[in-house]
Amino acid sequence: MAEELTRALTDLAERGDPRGADTVLAAARRDASPGKATRLVTRRKGLAVASGVAALLLVSVGVALWSLRPFSGPEPFAPVTPPPVTTVDLTPAASNTMNEVWDVAAAADGSLWAATAGGVVHWDIAKETPEVYTTADGLPTNGVQRIAIAPDGIVWASSSGWMARFDGTWETFAAPPGVDGPAMVIDPDGVVWTVGGENEIYRFDGSEWQVAAVPNLRGVGAWSASLAAAPDGTLWAATNMSKGLLSFDGEEWINHRGNLPDGFAFNVAVALDGAVWAGSESDGGAAGAGVARLDGSDWTVFTTSDGLLNDAAWVTVGPDGTVWAVHAAGGVSRFDGASWTGFPDVSGSEFGAAVDARGTLWMPAPISSEPGSPGIIGFDGAETTRLLVPVAEAAVTTTTTTVAPVTGWDPILATTRAKPTPPAATCPPGTDPTRPGVTGQRRPQPGYVRNDAAAFDSTRGRVIYGDALGDTWAFDVCSNTWTDLEASGVISGDAWSGLAYDVDSDRIIGFDGSISIYDPGTNAWTQVPNTGTWVFASGVYDPLSGLVLVEEEGMLKAFDVDSASWTTVGQLPKDPGPLLGYSAELDRLIFIRQFGTLLIDPRSGAATELDMKPPPIDGGFATLIHAVGPHGAHFSSQNRDLCGFNPAIADWECWPKAPTSHEGILDAMVFDPINGRLLTIGASWSGWEPPEWYTDPVWALDVETGVWSEILAPSDP
Numbered sequence: 001m002a003e004e005l006t007r008a009l010t011d012l013a014e015r016g017d018p019r020g021a022d023t024v025l026a027a028a029r030r031d032a033s034p035g036k037a038t039r040l041v042t043r044r045k046g047l048a049v050a051s052g053v054a055a056l057l058l059v060s061v062g063v064a065l066w067s068l069r070p071f072s073g074p075e076p077f078a079p080v081t082p083p084p085v086t087t088v089d090l091t092p093a094a095s096n097t098m099n100e101v102w103d104v105a106a107a108a109d110g111s112l113w114a115a116t117a118g119g120v121v122h123w124d125i126a127k128e129t130p131e132v133y134t135t136a137d138g139l140p141t142n143g144v145q146r147i148a149i150a151p152d153g154i155v156w157a158s159s160s161g162w163m164a165r166f167d168g169t170w171e172t173f174a175a176p177p178g179v180d181g182p183a184m185v186i187d188p189d190g191v192v193w194t195v196g197g198e199n200e201i202y203r204f205d206g207s208e209w210q211v212a213a214v215p216n217l218r219g220v221g222a223w224s225a226s227l228a229a230a231p232d233g234t235l236w237a238a239t240n241m242s243k244g245l246l247s248f249d250g251e252e253w254i255n256h257r258g259n260l261p262d263g264f265a266f267n268v269a270v271a272l273d274g275a276v277w278a279g280s281e282s283d284g285g286a287a288g289a290g291v292a293r294l295d296g297s298d299w300t301v302f303t304t305s306d307g308l309l310n311d312a313a314w315v316t317v318g319p320d321g322t323v324w325a326v327h328a329a330g331g332v333s334r335f336d337g338a339s340w341t342g343f344p345d346v347s348g349s350e351f352g353a354a355v356d357a358r359g360t361l362w363m364p365a366p367i368s369s370e371p372g373s374p375g376i377i378g379f380d381g382a383e384t385t386r387l388l389v390p391v392a393e394a395a396v397t398t399t400t401t402t403v404a405p406v407t408g409w410d411p412i413l414a415t416t417r418a419k420p421t422p423p424a425a426t427c428p429p430g431t432d433p434t435r436p437g438v439t440g441q442r443r444p445q446p447g448y449v450r451n452d453a454a455a456f457d458s459t460r461g462r463v464i465y466g467d468a469l470g471d472t473w474a475f476d477v478c479s480n481t482w483t484d485l486e487a488s489g490v491i492s493g494d495a496w497s498g499l500a501y502d503v504d505s506d507r508i509i510g511f512d513g514s515i516s517i518y519d520p521g522t523n524a525w526t527q528v529p530n531t532g533t534w535v536f537a538s539g540v541y542d543p544l545s546g547l548v549l550v551e552e553e554g555m556l557k558a559f560d561v562d563s564a565s566w567t568t569v570g571q572l573p574k575d576p577g578p579l580l581g582y583s584a585e586l587d588r589l590i591f592i593r594q595f596g597t598l599l600i601d602p603r604s605g606a607a608t609e610l611d612m613k614p615p616p617i618d619g620g621f622a623t624l625i626h627a628v629g630p631h632g633a634h635f636s637s638q639n640r641d642l643c644g645f646n647p648a649i650a651d652w653e654c655w656p657k658a659p660t661s662h663e664g665i666l667d668a669m670v671f672d673p674i675n676g677r678l679l680t681i682g683a684s685w686s687g688w689e690p691p692e693w694y695t696d697p698v699w700a701l702d703v704e705t706g707v708w709s710e711i712l713a714p715s716d717p
Helices: 001-016 018-031 048-062
Strands: 078-080 101-106 113-118 118-122 131-132 144-151 154-157 162-166 170-174 185-187 192-196 200-204 211-215 226-228 235-238 245-248 252-254 264-270 278-281 290-294 298-302 315-318 323-326 332-335 340-343 361-363 376-379 384-387 397-403 452-458 462-468 472-476 480-484 499-502 507-509 514-519 524-529 538-541 549-550 556-562 565-570 579-585 588-593 596-600 606-610 626-627 633-636 642-646 651-655 664-670 676-686 696-701 709-713
Touching: 101 361, 113 144, 113 154, 144 185, 144 549, 154 185, 185 226, 192 226, 211 278, 235 264, 235 278, 245 264, 278 315, 323 361, 332 361, 397 462, 452 499, 452 507, 452 664, 462 676, 499 538, 538 579, 549 579, 579 633, 579 642, 626 676, 633 664
Parallel strands: 101 144, 226 264
Antiparallel strands: 078 211, 101 113, 113 118, 118 131, 144 154, 154 162, 162 170, 185 192, 192 200, 200 211, 226 235, 235 245, 245 252, 264 278, 278 290, 290 298, 315 323, 323 332, 332 340, 361 376, 376 384, 397 606, 452 462, 462 472, 472 480, 499 507, 507 514, 514 524, 538 549, 549 556, 556 565, 579 588, 588 596, 596 606, 626 633, 633 642, 642 651, 664 676, 676 696, 696 709
């Protein structure tokens, strides 16, 4: 039976007769036994070559080819009615948020469209001039996550809760709550496809939303970060967590996983000639699997042996057939039809990359602290172009609202309660703070295990540091030397987020399961029960009230070290973000949020939201460390990005990364007001497991010049 069907289909394929192939395949499905039958899919817009057809027929007679194993029948598409779109009427963005690019799409007319945190930007590439669309032009929000262009030139943009179409003016549509995934594509008929939930596919024809569940994905999570539509209407989807590459012909899903190595598919793109391209990703410590191409029925996998710069790649294809691979590890590769050429010095964000009609690769620039780093990066194989919306002269826009606390804003912070403080210490004559300390001195034990927390004792001019073993050390900022204080008692638990120095009471405080209080006069730690805040909170000293402030579950709380008591001051705006510090110049508490910077008046609770994107925080709360200094607040994230909020300009200022010899976490950071420098202490491996290495240097950053100095070299390993 199989041989007869093979011969029949081979003959039909050579004659180009899809209707005849449909008839033969229908007969094959009728004749196949129920236990072995597998529905075979053909395309009316192009038959597979004979070898591919023969492979399909082997499935019908019981040979298990996973690459062509269809899923069980998908749930039918069902209409879904989204709630009304929520419009946020914001002042049009006038800051660098429109240079924070999330997605790029190339139009047939040679222009470029970008979805940004500050609106939609339309670039005339020839003139390098942008046109910006914001809420003032009809968008529901300025934050736009996805953008795509239909075959007829209509531009579609979307974000959580909405979708908009542009054909000269913007028309907004509400989107179902589940439409919150990163992938969106327009098929040849102008239908919008996007993803949501764990395994849902959504389609929108401009008037009606429909949703269906993609079967048998076994709870993959955010199941697709990449969709592509083929010229024949086939929808392709790359799955997360290496669950395969899927195709959908309008009736049936097929997983092509069996013909691809593990690691596929990170993303998918389809060329105008119908060739399907898939990229792979690294899985933990394992390398990627390369780039794969499906041409007809034949898969070809390209790796570094074929010239790829890296085997982990996001692949994108242009209208002229130009194929580029963008590597998360850095660099890009271009395919010339036979092999790949790598360009290690050109890098961008792989998510949202696109290729224009001239074969130029355009990528969102990776967000970093380096000057001029945002925007869009273009590379044609020889020259690099950066597109930036000129906003340097635009004023920072702010929105000020008064918080309405649930129980009222306690006036405790508006009352001057701080006791007189002793004069701040200075370096004695004859000392040279710029001279590095002696390398062979005894020093604390760094590591990503216990405390690694510091505070500056301004009365004595020294850093108090709790190391990974729980021991208490002092660092003299005038001689750059460590002293083991041999204090009685230890810090309770893990003071990961830092210590706070209560200036007027002359105490060091650490928050965890219990509150640890260090008295420099007696050189002793004591503990009191913690009834006011969670274990990872750190405190910010308020010089007016003399209290230490923390944020806990959206509430601002104050701790009085003398009475060991808490006062709930009031409710903060929703999702205030980590509390970094206090600015004496502004008399404001500084919170860093994912999409803005929040300033809180501690006396009244009034909140000022700055319409600016702060530098990125990588690694989450457990790896964010901060220090208070002349810029109000500094923070360093897991990847050693170092930035400070400058109250003089109400904006963030960033400096080069801390120059450690390894990528990892800076264990502690504290500002030295005597010498006007930011100190970083130690560095550890950046994972959650016990560290594979740690090092114990002390570096100093001059925040005025941005120059780093090693004031204590690492000890011998």
